[in-house]
Amino acid sequence: MNQAIGVFDSGVGGLTVVRELRQRFPMKHIHYLGDTARVPYGTKSARTVERYALTCQNFLLERQVKLVMVACNTASANALPALQASTSVPVIGAVHPGALAALAASRSRHIAVLGTLGTVRSGAYEEAIGQRDPSATVVARACPLFVPLAEEGWGDTDIALLAARRYLSELFENNDLIDTIVLGCTHYPLLRDVVSKVCAELSSKPVQIIDSAAAMVTQAAAHLEASAQTDGDARRGALQCFVTDESRMEELAPRFLGETLDSLETVDL
């Protein structure tokens, strides 16, 4: 029996996590839910995000997934305790893996987190990093233009460069010891090169860029390798994709996933 992994996000961004998963665990079946009827979560209150995230997780649990990955930093930041309390299946969020990876990379212990308004407002990265290293300094900055820039396919344009410069210059002006930046939203890997370029302009020291999608898959690996022997099926795993509204998922998916979707179904939640 090859039970599937469940992954959900507010929309299309979580496919960057699925992309990492499929590279490292190509035989795993994956059920992906993009809550495109309620996207974005990033501007909404903690209470609303928690309600939506529980609905998404319940949908995946009804499909018997053996592991849930919350491929949305906003949902992870605001709803992980409630999600974990409501099931015995392991639930992996984006924030703790991103925080661990940032601490492993930073020498100065000055870390910046870029995310949605909801992630920044939650203080979740500050808390996750502070628990492990109380001496670390964490600053977080909301970058609301990054999501539409990623979705427009403008991640490498002058517009993205100007926006990144505006968001990041304030961070480095206030703290020139920052040596690690967490891309704390699953859309942001599509602006990785622009962020990296702006860091090189603004800082005289090398700055590490941490992608929380990759960090999540590293944390999931423990659960997946431990259960590998029970999986008898050696073909490439199926990716079943669900959305709560048709929207642009099919058009946008290849940009985030690196492949086209085989299967896409709209569900009412």
Next chain:
Amino acid sequence: MNQAIGVFDSGVGGLTVVRELRQRFPMKHIHYLGDTARVPYGTKSARTVERYALTCQNFLLERQVKLVMVACNTASANALPALQASTSVPVIGAVHPGALAALAASRSRHIAVLGTLGTVRSGAYEEAIGQRDPSATVVARACPLFVPLAEEGWGDTDIALLAARRYLSELFENNDLIDTIVLGCTHYPLLRDVVSKVCAELSSKPVQIIDSAAAMVTQAAAHLEASAQTDGDARRGALQCFVTDESRMEELAPRFLGETLDSLETVDL
């Protein structure tokens, strides 16, 4: 008795309509609903937008409004017939008033509409303009970066200028007869100056900019003036504001409304 006017939008943008209303009808009471738990409508399917819009309108009708203004182009474009069919109260959308104002302004009969993806996909402006003047040419362009630019307060920055140039240059390259541009989203008036500047760069002829918010209030005037004599109350009307999620309404409202909110209540819909 001074029955209130009901206005709804997916979020904060519809306050540009309320601003116009309060300038022209300062004594009217207004109930404004921003569906901030489901914002934005612009990226969602027609079916989903219609469902959300009906929920918003029902909330206002329960509050006994005498007129409903759909201060959201996406909802107007996708749901106006359903909204009108479900009540005997007059329902005014954004698209028809914007279309009429554009036809009144255009000499060349070549009109461009800027809006959300949902408004563009609906073809509602093409239809509304074409019904009145089949010889008119209408091109529509989605500008997804304009909403976060307006909300960030970056409407007059270089970033807005570059984004507007990118969106508009394609329009004028394909059709240099365009002499009228409709701001077909209630957020876009905050980018009016930038759009105007880019039009001056790209076109050798003067280009008129039509704000659908102002056009809606002109259409509403007939209903409001006709009922004016039944209103005995001569004080400034109250503005009661409701949202489906706390989000950033209170912080963003002054930018769109031109005044701070007296009253803000979160409701579950």
